[in-house]
Amino acid sequence: MAEYFLFSIAESLIAKLASHAFQEASRLVGLYDNLRDLTKTLSLVKAVLLDAQQKQEHNHQLREWLTQLKIVFSDAEDLLDEFECQTLRNKVVKAHGSTKDKVSHFFSTSNPLLFRYQMAQQIKDISNRLDKVAADRHKFSLQIIDVDTRVVHRRDMTHSRVNDSDVIGRKHDKEKIIELLMPQNSNDDDDTSLFVIPIVGIGGLGKTTLAKFVFNDSRIQECFPMKMWVCVSDDFDIKQLIIKIINSANDQDAPPHQQNLNMLDLEQLQNQLKNKLSSQNFLLVLDDVWNEDRVKWVELRNLIQSAAGSKILVTTRSHSIASMMGTVTSHILEGLSEEDSLSLFVKWAFKEGEEENHPHLVNIGREIVKKCRGVPLAVRTLGSLLFSKFEASEWEYVSENEIWNLPQKKDDILPALKLSYDLMPSYLRQCFVMLSLYPKDYEINSYEISSLWGALGLIAVPKKNRTLEDVANKYLHELLSRSFLQDFTNFGTVYSFTIHDLVHDLALFVAKDDCLYVSSNIQNIPDNVRHLSFAESSLFNNLYHKKSVAMRTILFRYGSKEINSEALINTCVSKFKYLRVLNLWASTMETLPRTIAKLKHLRCLNISQNINIKRLPESICKLQSLQVLRLGRCLQLEAMPKGLRKLISLRELEFSTKQSILPDNDIASLGDLANLCIESSPNLESIFGGVQFPVLKGLTVIDCQSLKSFRLDGNFFPELETLGGNHFEEQSHKLKLKTVLFSNLSQLVALPKWLQEAANSLQCLIITDCDNIETLPDWLTTMTNLKTLSIKSCPNLISLPDNIHYLTALETLMIQGCPDLCEKYQPHVEEFWPKISHIKNIYIDEPEEPEKN
Template structure:
């Protein structure tokens, strides 16, 4: 059953209604009373939403009530956004000073008189709907809860016993954990205590962390090595008193003879008596304590418990299982043991064990072959294998097996201890804002390679991010969300280069996203029925394009084409969408092949993101695009036939991200100087550009990316005072040192990527101006580079340095040991330099041996340019 994001949506709408823009506009258009009425009613409703979400399964009709609240909030946001658009239009008209534009604005559909009448009618209707729905909610007897303290349904309590003969494929993991438990670890917990070591096992739900801990706990070697063993499941709240009771009881069960003299009901003891009894129990004992299924991220609570546990003998160990890498880092005193999925061979063995009686599989070789395909969708997760295998036990119908093979796991019936409920525990534990962002992953196909900045821009366009605190940037909030999802084991194959980062979503996590988002988010194929309430749509198959044209909802906010090579080739289809879906926020037409973009695109006043990447036929854009005052992202990357940028580009005063491919040789500096919100600017395959700008001050620009601009000769760093990120890739005529060597200016640069710049024999001296800020430096395929300057070793914040395919580079600066912040050094494709950096024997080894992550002679991440192009879905030209 689909989830709703109503609390987060209501909170976002209330923030907008409380802003000065909305208050001033509502007064100016004489709808202040109605807007305040909406705000007051929504404030009351919001107070009971958390209680409603808790009780939605128990009370009949509550789910429908929540759906109605969510719909009216989203509809209200669509209507009230008209205020924001009107305000932006006024700013543009005022700044232009053009009488013609002012007259045109008066006779347009957005002039004040028409706008006032239309808004008054629509807002009154929204207020009426909200009041009625709010009144209907009174019958449910909901309580007011203002803070999200919802109790998360945990899985049932675990126990220590396991039949080892039934566990498949974890022998190596068991030996590795036992090795960690038995080896001396003199550094203790980092607080000066040498008697306590905490080893975390981390992995996604259903991966077998608890089973592995059981295998270790019941191994006979543990009985010989530890005097006392205790197993405690923590999956409910991290209550110190209850945990102490559980530990004491487990110790008593482990060694009952010791505790006969102290047999009493410890539940009646107060906390002072309990902690005394715990310390007595553990004192001078070398113990093993398993804390299974940790969800607590409150460090103060953990430290409080840990202090009680420090009385054991030297060599005592605590083994922790958790789904969260951040919790593991908080608790662990050694690096976390990251549990991987089972091999395909082991998964198949486990599947056969659950799908057949012993030996019976030999009678059904055709079913076993289908079983191999079923196992693939489990992606190494044992609980998923067990779920699908057990659903087929004693069922020999070929069509049933094919049905299981061909359908997503979220479409199959699930029992409470199956994989989807197990994964949903992690989802339920998320804060509401994170759930809303997580659901958006369902619009992309499985195994999709996400670029962090790309998904962040979409979240921003939809208003899914929380409000910035102080000077905090939205992209930093988005990165926090992604880091949190990664910490919760929802993301995999994470590659982090600082500003640029990539990841994938585990297939089973994708099933979860599809499950929770299925009523409003939809990846369309040719056979699906499209729900009338869908708001976010993604086209997943070529055959589904005509099918997607006819969906009923007129409140669609997202249309995506995420699959490489599949787009729109029909301008009439675009005209239909523009006419029908006037509340679109995101229109991604990547890989399309229409020749002209309709003038009517200007009707999409709510549009925040417009992507035309890799359209190889489009030659011009309509000048009407300048009316999209809400537009934040415009991507024209790979539009290799685009002759010129549209006139009036400078009127896009909300534009933050602009990605350009054009045949132009000269850019309008006035237009770019007017883009007061522009944060990132990408030029790619702009073959005729020799210069970007000469005098236009781009005072808000933070990211500049130039790639495959074969005629470009120089970069205007002097007009980019806030530049933090610079990527220069395959610009053969560019001399990075030109015109900047006379003086070194202080820079804010944090990320610098230089690739395929054959004229660079040394690093440009202006980089020294980023001594106090540079964090990532990537140098790739610079055939002429011969020297790294000594001033590089003064980069006090440098964390990552990658040098790849620079064959003439022979030396490292002698002061490399001074780069104390450097955590990641990779050198590859530099034969002589690699030889000098060989572990132990190389003459530079003593310079770099302190670095945490070293890769000499083998590139971990492969070619970064390939990553950039494949993840951002770009096509290379010869």
């Protein structure tokens, strides 16, 4: 994988060496000259890397050279991290006294000569190896291109829902499917047999888009009281499928709900499923099915007890699967016509009407879409690639690229996707590849991915007044602009998205053996793997016999309840000393071993949603490189460990506790803390008693029942931009908030007046699960910078402010679970629709149909 973006790794190494903190520390220990020489060699190699990366596909020797370089770069990263890590420990010793393990210190204030000698030897070794590899660069006639000039032109935000105008050339297919789904005669209402309609077509044709197109049609809404959507992909696990169906029926995607279902056995799940599905007819979409095992399909089919008139819509690439599952003739999805392909291409390559000024580019575009062979994903990706680019040479490069001439096998990566990836900026490539750690159709959130990217050092150092999360979100929008992400939803404080399965295949392809999602069908884990994600905790046993200092990431996607925590931590300590990310989400371990402190390079530790752990070892506070610590919904956690102030790199902290009083000074001493979340802490009585948080940008306090109302003063939170939770009905002043989330506030009947103080800064307002709020105040229309207004599950809210049209900056309005409000603001309601019609993106639930007698 790393061979594809060594340029970005070299940039990162050089930037670290050039940083003020690094240079100052190197001077203190007498290593400045050694590191300066290393920087010079890195710069020489970096200058030819962009050219080398582009030429490696057809030059085996060049590829081998890059592989050697990758190994040296990896060791250089470890060396610099070792230096940085020990420098941090030295700061802690000076500020807070001994960390009680000086004997084990590689960097010890009591023996700087030994440290200097050992570090100098390692730097010399790395420099010699790098010089040797660098000397061979002349063999390949590489050009010097020391600046990655590829840029990303961002288009406007998209949303997961499919608008009719976004779907081109599929209206006939849509009507055919709807015709099959609608009751054909009165006898259909008495027919309890399961009716299964397959949609079949090659990858990228838009089977899922067509299914969404049908799923959201008003006729289908009326016909099926219950609609469920389940992404199946290549893991046809009966238990997980039942959980997904129940979750979809409940319309609850929150992890706590999903975790509770995971704790149930198969029989309990079957009973829940039966109760959900037996009372009313339903439409179930099984998207992206790969299972060819008829026994598994029959088992699932028998569990789906259907009411009369229920139907299943299946999307698959396989005709044999369609034949096995379908009860009617499959709907075969063909490629788009050339004219429809060109229309789709123009829609993504130009702003509306812009193509009329560039007829010569449209002509080149016509040649490009011919090579896409009617595959919408390919057309859309290349259109996105060329968006806002008006140099004919750039379009001709795509049209005439040699990648179109390579032989194409059935399951090969789409040339259009590979070409778009090759033209990505180097920094974006390495971030994209990390998406291969997630299973197909997995809903990824920005909260999680930004922590992963940040911990692995993939995010550029933010400029002043910007956080790592800001830069990560910028990267996500760049990937979205290139059509590499889909189902992109803005929740105000976080984004969620998925990636198309063909895009996922591309991520796997370029990751090679560097990243691996370990499922039950993986027989062997490569020795040189660096990033691992496990579908099941039992699969971790495959690692007990591995030893890899290169290992950086270990994630458990669906919980780690079967793991012996002490054995796991000890394995990581003994085998993976440079581990950066450890995600033990939803584990059931009762203790965290003291040896966790030996993972001194760890930057992200997630133990959230553990229902058993009561205490954390104080040794956890020796992890001076730790940037992210997640302990949310650890409901039995009695107290936070003493000495949190020693975690001097921590920028994100999330926890639950049984404490009544927090060590505020410990938390406030975390000088880099940018995000703080306190949740599910029922005994907590007070927080933030006059303590200043100078750089905190995000604060969430939720479900702390004993907490008395508290006031936040802008003098103590000068940088606070995002505020969320259910404890903010009384607030203070001087807060320049950009995002506010009111959640689960049953006592809230009106928005608090303190919100008016953010009139000039507020950009996003989210109101969810506030049962008793009835109206929104007229002063809301003074929020002249408000861009997003999201209202969910506020059943008694009956109106928006009359002058909502004054909110000229408002771009997105979302209303869900508010029956009266949703009915009032429909396009056909002439009295109210004109008040919001100026808003660019409007997502309002359709009114519920009255129950039939």
